[in-house]
Amino acid sequence: MKWSELCIHTTQEAVDPITNVLHESGSSGVVIEDPEDLQKDWPTDLGEVYELDPADYPVEGVYIKAYLPVNSFLGETVEEIKQGINNLLLHDIDLGHNTITISEVNEEEWATAWKKYYKPVKLTDHITITPTWEEYQPASDKELVIELDPGMAFGTGTHPTTVLCIKALEAVMPEKAEILDVGTGTGVLSIASAKLGARSVMAVDLDDVAVQSARLNVKLNKVHDRVTVKQNNLVDNFNESYDIIVANLLADIVIRLSDDAVNLLKSGGFFITSGIIYNKKDDVRTKLEQSGLSIVKTLEEDDWIAFVAQRN
Template sequence: MGLVWWRLEMAAPAELEESLLWKLPLLGVTRVALQHPPEAPEQRQLLAWLPESDWPADQRQELERALAPLGEPFQVALPQVHWRRQADEDWSLSWKSHWRPDPVGERLLVLPAWLEVPPEQAGRLVIRIDPGSAFGTGSHPTTRLCLEALEALAGERTRAGRGADLEGLRVADLGCGSGILGLAALRLRAASVAAADTDPLAERATRQNAALNGLAPSALAVTTGSAEALLALLGGRPAELLLCNILAPVIEALIPWFGQLLSPGGVGLLSGLLVDQAPGLERDLAAAGWRVEGRVEQDRWGLLRIRSASDVA
């Protein structure tokens, strides 16, 4: 007889999605999927599969208690958790069935690794991702904001005659998660990506996703650590494009490093912040010599595009 499984089901509000995907693996729950129907992307549902033998009632209750604080920074309550007992569930096929190709912007396609490109999306730039790695699958508003901003920047450079897309740019990805932003930059013809994350699981996920996309280590280098580790990976040479999709308080703490990570004339894309956090972050950036040249919002989340204040607009 095969294993018996508990299937966890709960709503996944946009504010909590990334936090849940980060926290669950740390609590020993690695079989996780998200349902986000393209026709109703706001109705996300989180699913997870746990072996019954490893998760008796008291352990499941402890898991719920450990997840509850995730909503506090956003002043939302953790949605109700539902448990379904399933005999002989082939979870590996079950969770995969919930993922779909996800077009982003005008040109990008985030594709679960086991799926084929749909014929109607054949002209898009494909980013293959193993959603089992979590840490950023393209569905969260902040990730989508970054992907769309990368595409917009590529279009601006092409129209201005500065090369095709992001051609020639060295990219620094601080807080890389799954590596999805660096992969998108490379699909948009960036020369190379240096990526770092404080979580070693994110480093592993980024390496795995780079391999899924057929990339050599020289194209996407990744390490565990924060700004100092990223600067070392860059060989002390600042990049022309800085990506930073992290929560606002972390971005604020990292501002002193931006001058070493981003070259004069370079562009920074900062996301992970709530819209009401943007004014305070803009003040901190201005005080440190950075100019916000654009702000984009989606749901309650925002993205800031920055340059050095000394750069000519």
């Protein structure tokens, strides 16, 4: 089968929202080529490291590559994608060059090729993520291993926003915590919470593909007795109280969610938020404090920010 590859030249800030637009338009795979990856020192103790070709990367900004089947609706789909991306300007998201190029590829070239770059990654001193198709032996009994198969859902669990959330969970997780994971994606934060000792986790996502992927990964990691995955829009129709609410979302959504999050937190509970690009940091901090939360910890990696806020 033949597919069209859409290559979008944009910014790091726009990666998550554009990825969402692409997924909603029927993309069956996304590749992100960020030139910052060329500068990183990748660990060599967890498997083979593949040499990255600088020619595949932009000089500035980020390439997002998406794949759509070649059919009679392709033209309309591309136009819908362009319109959806341009609509992000209404939310003050910097799109950078915002150019789209299209090329044709065969299914065999991309359907599995990306897997050779997805290797076990040690996220923290205690947690390692490994793809299900890789053999991995923990270095010690204390190491927590999360097996992940992203499938068609976005996220391999190694993005800086996810790492920041996991570090925050490690820092503040109370014993036998009850947790709400908003926008769970592949379920990695819910699985990490369960492995860190949470008594129960409610994982929600609006996207059906993400829900199915999260359920699969929860079973793979044998935490289905503590993690429930549900299709839901943010925290709509929730009345329970939680020790921790974790939300790896866009800054604008975090701002919109903060008042509802406070109402669902137990006294002294924590609201962990990530997915916040640096230039949105002050806006999110201000809204969290206005909602009655105190910022107790700020974590940073690359251009991303995560806040740990506590209910007063």
